[in-house]
Amino acid sequence: MSTTNNIAQARKLVEQLRIEAGYERIKVSKAAADLMSYCEQHARSDPLLVGVPTSENPFKDKKPCIIL
Amino acid sequence: MGEMEQLRKEAESLKDEITAARKAVQDLTLQDHVAGTAVVGRVQLKIRKTLRGHLAKIYALHWGTDSKLCVSASQDGKLIVWDSCTTNKVHAIPLKSSWVMTCSYAPSGNMVACGGLDNMCSIYNLKGKDGNVKVMHELAAHTGYLSCCRFLNDNEIITSSGDCTCVLWDIETGSQKTVFAGHLGDCMSLAVAPDFNTFISGACDYTAKLWDIRDGQCRQTFGGHESDINAIGFFPNGNAVITGSDDASCKLYDLRSDQELITYQDSSIMCGVTSIAPSFSGRLILAGYDDFNCNIWDSLKAERVGVLSGHDNRVSCIGVTPDGMACCTGSWDSFLKIWN
Numbered sequence: 001m002s003t004t005n006n007i008a009q010a011r012k013l014v015e016q017l018r019i020e021a022g023y024e025r026i027k028v029s030k031a032a033a034d035l036m037s038y039c040e041q042h043a044r045s046d047p048l049l050v051g052v053p054t055s056e057n058p059f060k061d062k063k064p065c066i067i068l
Numbered sequence: 069m070g071e072m073e074q075l076r077k078e079a080e081s082l083k084d085e086i087t088a089a090r091k092a093v094q095d096l097t098l099q100d101h102v103a104g105t106a107v108v109g110r111v112q113l114k115i116r117k118t119l120r121g122h123l124a125k126i127y128a129l130h131w132g133t134d135s136k137l138c139v140s141a142s143q144d145g146k147l148i149v150w151d152s153c154t155t156n157k158v159h160a161i162p163l164k165s166s167w168v169m170t171c172s173y174a175p176s177g178n179m180v181a182c183g184g185l186d187n188m189c190s191i192y193n194l195k196g197k198d199g200n201v202k203v204m205h206e207l208a209a210h211t212g213y214l215s216c217c218r219f220l221n222d223n224e225i226i227t228s229s230g231d232c233t234c235v236l237w238d239i240e241t242g243s244q245k246t247v248f249a250g251h252l253g254d255c256m257s258l259a260v261a262p263d264f265n266t267f268i269s270g271a272c273d274y275t276a277k278l279w280d281i282r283d284g285q286c287r288q289t290f291g292g293h294e295s296d297i298n299a300i301g302f303f304p305n306g307n308a309v310i311t312g313s314d315d316a317s318c319k320l321y322d323l324r325s326d327q328e329l330i331t332y333q334d335s336s337i338m339c340g341v342t343s344i345a346p347s348f349s350g351r352l353i354l355a356g357y358d359d360f361n362c363n364i365w366d367s368l369k370a371e372r373v374g375v376l377s378g379h380d381n382r383v384s385c386i387g388v389t390p391d392g393m394a395c396c397t398g399s400w401d402s403f404l405k406i407w408n
Contacts, residue, residue, distance in 0.1 A: 003072075010075035016250060017082035020289055023326055025093045031307070031325040032101035035350070036368060038305045042349035047393045049108065049351055052408055058136070058153050059116035059394055059406050067136055067151065 090327045098320075098329040102368045108351060111364050111374035116394065119150050119404035121157055126398035127184075128216075128385050132173040135389035138396060139180045140404055141171035147182055149173075149194065152396065152406055161192055161201050174219040179204065181225055183214030189227045191239055207237045209244050216258045218267070220281070226267055228255035234269050236281060246284040250277060256298050262306040270297030276311050278323065290321040292328045299344040299355070303367075310367075312341030312355050320353075320367065332365045334372060343385045348392025356383030362397055378405050 043049055054060050124144035131138045137158060139149045145166030149159040167185035174180065183189040189207040196202055212230030219225045220236075224245070228234045234248040234255055253272030260267045266287070270276045276297055278288040290309070299312035308329070309321045317333035318341055332353065343356035346367065353365040354376070362383050364374035376383075381400035388395045394408040 007072055007075070010072060010079065014075055014078050014082065016286060016289075017079055017086070019285065019287070021082050021085045021089065023089075023288060025089060025326045026324045027093045027095050028098070028322070028325045028327070028329065029096040029101065031322040032096065032098040032329065034305075035098070035303070035308060035322070035329075036102060036105070038303075038307075039349050039351040039368060042304070043351060045392070046347050046349035046351060047391075048111065048113065048347045048354075048388070048395060048408060049349060052393065057116070057393075057408065059408060067134065 090325075093325050094327070098368070099370075105368060107369045107371050108366045108373050111352065113364075113374065113376060113395065113407040115378050115405050115407055117152060117155050117406040119148075119152070119155055119406070120402075121148055121160070122146065122402045122404075124402060125381075125400040126384060126402060126404060127169050128171045128182075129387055129396055129398040129404060130171055130173045131387045131389050131396065132177050133175050133390055134177065135391040135393060137173070137177070138387070138404075139171050139173045140385075140398055141168040141182050141184075142402065143168060144402075147171055147180060147192070149180065150404070152394070159194060159201050164190070164203075170214060170216045172217045172219055172225070174222055176222050178222055179219070181217050181219065183217055183227065185213050187211065187213060187229070187231075189214055189217050189225060189237070191225070205239050205242055207239070207242055210235065212254065215254065215256045218258060218260050220260065220264055226258060226260065226281070228258040228269050230254040232271070234258055234267070234279065236284075246281070248277075248279045248284060248286065250286045250289075251275070253296070256296060257300045259301045259309075261302055262304065268300055268302065268309050270300035270311050270313075272296040274313070276300055276309060276321065278309070288323065288326055290319075290328065292319060292321075292331075293317070295340070298340065298342050301344050301346060303346055304348065304350045308350075310344055310346060310353055312344040314340035316340060316357075318344060318353060318355050318365065330367075330370050332367075332370050332372075337363070342383060345386045345388045345395065347388055347395075354386055354388065354395055356386045356397060358382050360399070362386060376405075376407055378407075379403065
């Protein structure tokens with residue numbers, strides 16, 4: 001009984017590995033360039049990266065934020 | 069048995085094939101590519117709000133899509149929905165089981181979900197007619213604890229469990245639409261891709277898996293960690309995955325080149341990573357650790373550029389608002405802190 005289970009499991013693993021082996025990979029240089037470019041493009045809109053002016057900070061006590 | 073041996077050999081050969089295929093596309097490393105880029109300047113975030121009210125360890129938090137409301141879960145047996153600006157408690161929901169490990173806010177804002185050692189995912193309706201928050205559904209079928217849950221929409225939720233599977237549920241009927249099986253250890257965490265077509269899971273088998281939500285197929289498996297993966301998230305453009313592990317490191321795996329590109333670690337950090345979240349642009353990675361701190365990493369240069377120290381116990385959960393305006397940390401010290 002357990003032998004049949006083991007074989008079934010092993011078959012599933014091989015099947016899964018076949019799917020993963022068939023994956024079409026792009027070059028790391030392209031992947032890295034795209035990551036870097038995304039970061040650059042969005043840097044200015046990243047408040048934690050560039051800082052938040054007090055007047056625009058919803059978590060600073062002065063300005064109440066309204067939930068619509 | 070002849071067939072068993074044959075299958076074992078085939079598995080080994082396929083694993084070698086995958087390793088070789090990954091190497092074959094490694095024409096450059098991420099480090100090479102960003103060699104000319106400067107590390108970001110020191111990031112110093114301040115605590116803007118402290119959310120007080122839980123009476124025991126906080127295990128999970130999740131921001132609503134409006135970037136103002138968030139839900140937290142504590143083993144004091146409560147889910148609290150907070151207005152993070154005013155620090156008011158919008159809802160304080162008593163749970164049937166206090167052993168909660170995860171919570172999630174529906175994108176619509178209409179519901180929250182939670183679960184834990186009760187092996188169930190309980191869905192709560194926040195917009196009930198009489199104003200009371202009640203259990204709307206209890207999704208039961210997992211044979212292990214519920215470690216994480218994330219809504220796709222008001223009728224579909226994905227859960228990860230200590231029974232080594234993830235499940236896509238139809239909330240209304242309470243049925244399992246798809247079971248995602250393949251991990252060889254407890255599933256600890258999951259994250260849904262920005263386009264909602266795929267999700268990733270991190271498990272105690274030290275791997276992360278990418279799943280196709282509609283056909284249930286595991287498309288990719290990422291290894292490299294030397295211990296349990298506790299936390300997982302998507303890089304904002306959906307093309308990379310970030311993980312945090314008990315091996316004290318975080319990693320970034322690129323999906324399209326199918327490999328690990330970078331590891332975030334430091335010899336001075338020897339404790340496990342509990343939680344992880346990218347900043348809005350992805351340039352910063354915020355990770356919570358067992359040593360009560362949260363480290364901020366430059367995601368491209370792999371250097372530590374900031375620390376959030378403010379908790380008196382383990383940081384168990386972290387989340388950045390969808391608009392990127394602030395980060396919230398939750399801790400075993402029973403407090404949530406909002407930083408920016």
